[in-house]
Amino acid sequence: MSTAEETAGGETSAWGEVTPDAARRLLIAAVEAFAERGYHATTTRDIAGRAGMSPAALYIHYKTKEELLHRISRIGHEKALEILRTASRREGTAAERLADAVSSFVRWHAGGRTTARVVQYELDSLGPDARAEILALRRQCDAEVRGIIEDGVAAGEFDVLDVKGTTLAVLSLCIDVARWFSVDGPWTPDEVGALYADLVLRMVGAK
Amino acid sequence: MSTAEETAGGETSAWGEVTPDAARRLLIAAVEAFAERGYHATTTRDIAGRAGMSPAALYIHYKTKEELLHRISRIGHEKALEILRTASRREGTAAERLADAVSSFVRWHAGGRTTARVVQYELDSLGPDARAEILALRRQCDAEVRGIIEDGVAAGEFDVLDVKGTTLAVLSLCIDVARWFSVDGPWTPDEVGALYADLVLRMVGAK
DNA sequence: GCCGAAGGTGAGCGGGCGCTTAGCGTGGCC
DNA sequence: GGCCACGCTAAGCGCCCGCTCACCTTCGGC
Numbered sequence: 360m361s362t363a364e365e366t367a368g369g370e371t372s373a374w375g376e377v378t379p380d381a382a383r384r385l386l387i388a389a390v391e392a393f394a395e396r397g398y399h400a401t402t403t404r405d406i407a408g409r410a411g412m413s414p415a416a417l418y419i420h421y422k423t424k425e426e427l428l429h430r431i432s433r434i435g436h437e438k439a440l441e442i443l444r445t446a447s448r449r450e451g452t453a454a455e456r457l458a459d460a461v462s463s464f465v466r467w468h469a470g471g472r473t474t475a476r477v478v479q480y481e482l483d484s485l486g487p488d489a490r491a492e493i494l495a496l497r498r499q500c501d502a503e504v505r506g507i508i509e510d511g512v513a514a515g516e517f518d519v520l521d522v523k524g525t526t527l528a529v530l531s532l533c534i535d536v537a538r539w540f541s542v543d544g545p546w547t548p549d550e551v552g553a554l555y556a557d558l559v560l561r562m563v564g565a566k
Numbered sequence: 567m568s569t570a571e572e573t574a575g576g577e578t579s580a581w582g583e584v585t586p587d588a589a590r591r592l593l594i595a596a597v598e599a600f601a602e603r604g605y606h607a608t609t610t611r612d613i614a615g616r617a618g619m620s621p622a623a624l625y626i627h628y629k630t631k632e633e634l635l636h637r638i639s640r641i642g643h644e645k646a647l648e649i650l651r652t653a654s655r656r657e658g659t660a661a662e663r664l665a666d667a668v669s670s671f672v673r674w675h676a677g678g679r680t681t682a683r684v685v686q687y688e689l690d691s692l693g694p695d696a697r698a699e700i701l702a703l704r705r706q707c708d709a710e711v712r713g714i715i716e717d718g719v720a721a722g723e724f725d726v727l728d729v730k731g732t733t734l735a736v737l738s739l740c741i742d743v744a745r746w747f748s749v750d751g752p753w754t755p756d757e758v759g760a761l762y763a764d765l766v767l768r769m770v771g772a773k
Numbered sequence: 774g775c776c777g778a779a780g781g782t783g784a785g786c787g788g789g790c791g792c793t794t795a796g797c798g799t800g801g802c803c
Numbered sequence: 804g805g806c807c808a809c810g811c812t813a814a815g816c817g818c819c820c821g822c823t824c825a826c827c828t829t830c831g832g833c
Contacts, residue, residue, distance in 0.1 A: 379780090381780075381781090396690075397604065397606055397690070397691075399604055399606035399607040400606040400691070402819080402820065402821080403820080403821060403822075404819090404820085404821090412781080412782090413781070413782050413783075414782095414783095414821090414822085415781080415782065415783080415784095415822085415823080415824090416780080416781060416782080417822090418821095418822065418823075419779090419780060419781070420780095423821080423822085424821070424822090480687070480745075483603075483604070484604070484607070520761070520764060521761055523752075524753070524758070524761045525761075525765065527746065528739060528761070528762065528765055531739060531742040531743070531745070531746060532735060532738060532739050532742070534742065534745075535738040535739070535741065535742040535745075536738070538687075538738070538741075538742075539734065539738060545730075546731070551731070554727070554728055554731045554732075554735070555735065557727060558732065558735055558769050561768045561769050561771060562765050562768050562769060564768060586810095588810075588811090609789080609790065609791085610790085610791060610792080611789090611790085611791095619811075619812090620811070620812050620813075621791090621792085621812090622792085622793080622794090622811075622812060622813080622814095623810080623811055623812075624792090625791090625792065625793075626809090626810065626811070627810095630791080630792085631791070631792090774833100775832105775833090776831105776832090776833095777830105777831100777832100778829105778830095778831100779828105779829090779830090780827105780828090780829085781826105781827080781828075781829095782825105782826085782827070782828095783824105783825095783826090783827100784823105784824090784825095784826105785822105785823085785824090786821105786822085786823075786824095787820105787821100787822095787823105788819105788820085788821095789818105789819095789820080789821105790817105790818080790819080790820080791816105791817100791818090791819105792815105792816090792817100793814105793815085793816075793817105794813105794814090794815090794816095795812105795813095795814090796811105796812090796813090796814105797810105797811085797812075797813100798809105798810095798811085798812100799808105799809090799810090799811105800807105800808100800809095801806105801807095801808095801809105802805105802806090802807095803804100803805090803806090
């Protein structure tokens with residue numbers, strides 16, 4: 360199955376910081392299961408089974424099923440923020456930085472859509488405290504993109520009616536890639552990234 | 567709670583065709599519960615309770631919990647298709663028709679986000695047959711929007727690199743409104759509709 | 774060679790799930 | 804007034820859920 364290969368392959372690097380090995384295997388198994396079926400439809404027995412362990416083994420490394428989702432969500436959001444921050448802080452015009460931010464953010468959502476789906480769509484399954492923590496990271500993502508657009512407007516590069524609304528629309532467009540993208544579809548992550556960078560530059564009226 | 571008011575008020579009209587009354591109350595209760603908690607996290611006891619009935623009453627009107635989701639999904643998609651079709655077939659330039667389609671489609675996703683959330687995000691919880699039926703409706707929605715964009719390109723009104731990809735992006739942008747829109751936020755559905763119509767016209771390079 | 778810590782297992786608990794069934798009240802029809 | 808069809812409820816079945824616990828290995832330090 361493509362999801363397993365992908366998560367076991369390229370995506371796994373993102374989880375390198377998780378130790379010990381058994382805890383990482385469980386986390387990766389949980390990402391796959393949550394992405395396929397959703398958090399509530401996934402059983403702890405399924406997660407443990409995918410990691411090649413007994414159901415009880417999960418509770419040696421994680422207190423609850425929700426802690427797994429919380430850890431996945433935080434690591435994923437930190438990665439997303441890092442991507443946007445890198446693009447935002449590079450040298451270049453606002454248009455170049457925005458195109459870079461959008462294309463790399465979209466590539467992440469398309470290529471790592473297993474992770475991105477969990478990160479973007481299972482937020483409501485977290486408890487209040489964990490959700491608040493993740494929402495703070497999300498606002499930082501928002502601020503990075505808004506910063507680039509504000510720079511472009513200030514420099515006369517962009518022509519935008521509503522900076523806040525346009526920022527939201529740009530992020531929304533990128534995030535929804537995780538919902539519809541499929542490796543069986545006609546596009547590669549790179550192609551979608553390039554197409555979307557062009558569309559977003561049009562949205563902000565780049566000269 | 568705003569969701570209850572909204573569904574009991576303006577949105578209810580959409581369910582007028584559902585009879586008898588008890589079946590309609592159960593359907594509306596299910597829409598609210600699925601939108602708040604997700605399909606898998608919603609119990610049949612919760613649905614029946616919201617409709618003011620005992621758990622067993624649900625099974626007089628619906629064979630299974632999944633049948634409720636199926637019915638909601640089909641009615642919702644038919645409504646979405648009708649909105650796009652109306653805009654697509656009106657008189658006017660391609661730009662006017664596209665702006666109309668986007669603004670009314672977005673208004674529906676924002677104003678009726680309780681319904682829209684279920685319709686757009688709970689598709690995977692349906693069984694294979696029901697999902698296939700709904701996906702056919704979704705492809706028809708896609709075709710309506712693509713038709714307008716193709717008309718605009720043919721008439722020299724639009725400047726689009728990738729018609730299929732741009733169509734997908736436009737629909738994706740509109741659909742994701744159901745994920746983030748909140749009545750407590752700074753915009754009304756009308757304002758988001760107008761903003762998005764402008765953004766989409768920019769995306770297709772309308773003259 | 775013994776020991777304790779770390780990491781794992783099999784069995785199973787309390788509970789809530791989707792759904793069923795036996796029976797009850799009630800309104801329309803003759 | 805007698806009767807039945809319909810809409811509904813109270814009770815509960817069988818199942819599987821998240822999670823626990825008693826016990827079992829393995830292995831480095833001495």
